[in-house]
Amino acid sequence: MTPSITELEVGADDVRIARLAAAAVGLSLIDAAIPMPLPGVKPGLANIVTLVVLARYGWGAAAWVSGLRVVAGGLLLGQFLAPGFFLSLAGAVMSLAFLALARWLPGRLFGPVSWSLLASFAHMAGQLALARAWLIPHDGVFRLVPVLALAALIFGIINGLVACRLLLDFPLGKES
Amino acid sequence: MTLAADMTVPWLRLIRPGDWLVILAAASAVGVSFPLLWQGGQGERAIIRQEGRVFLEVALDKARTIPVPGPLGTTVIEIAAGRARVASDPGPRQYCVRQGWLSRAGEIAICAPNRVSLAIGGGQSPYDSLNY
Structure with missing residues (x-):
């Protein structure tokens, strides 16, 4: 076998991000397997990982984990480059944008529950905007807003609480 | 901090x-x-159409009654906040009157004998017409 010309240095950070992204991908597979009454309503369990990574390792790592999760999750679910993939990507990009802003909130008053809610509503808004612009070019999609917003509220709070608990139960360096 | 100790923190305290x-x-x-x-x-x-031609097109924002002349007599259209109905019609079967209030885009009441129709239009109508 010809030896590879390029040599990739794998640092501790890379390994950690890969490990966390794998956890996120696993959760998004579970997510997809949970039956839901309406298309578009999902618990978004993988976002728990994003929140934990954001709290522990900062926004850059959270963006990596989230991006890898969207691409690898899309490949595993057979959605890669299909509409579902782009919806997922739009949601992830919007959530990350709002999480970047959420980091400026004073930590004493606002915790992962706030971040999670901001991210879940941003996620919904991003997906709806893309759906309206591209998949269903009719204002009728906005009639789904109440149902989607209610789901974003409920799952946003639950995911935020789970992230809080994980951060408490697994102090720094023990998350693997 | 041990795992056991943390599990005693109630969920509400995390908020x-x-x-x-x-x-x-x-x-x-x-x-x-x-x-x-x-x-x-x-x-x-x-x-509001009469003999297939638009007789009058009015916004649904203020209440008013509109008499529409037809071959049998006068059909009275009533407009109220956000809705409209045929209040009275000289036709024999009164289908259009019994349809009651119309408020959704695409709904239509037709008083065929008097050749008057009342249709609701909207910004983006989901249907070409809605009939009962």
């Missing part, structure tokens, strides 16, 4: 003061958005 504000804001946003479920397809104007 910080500001988090409550965010939850409240999000919940009220959900509450405000709920009427959207029923508002879709709301009509904006009434289109």
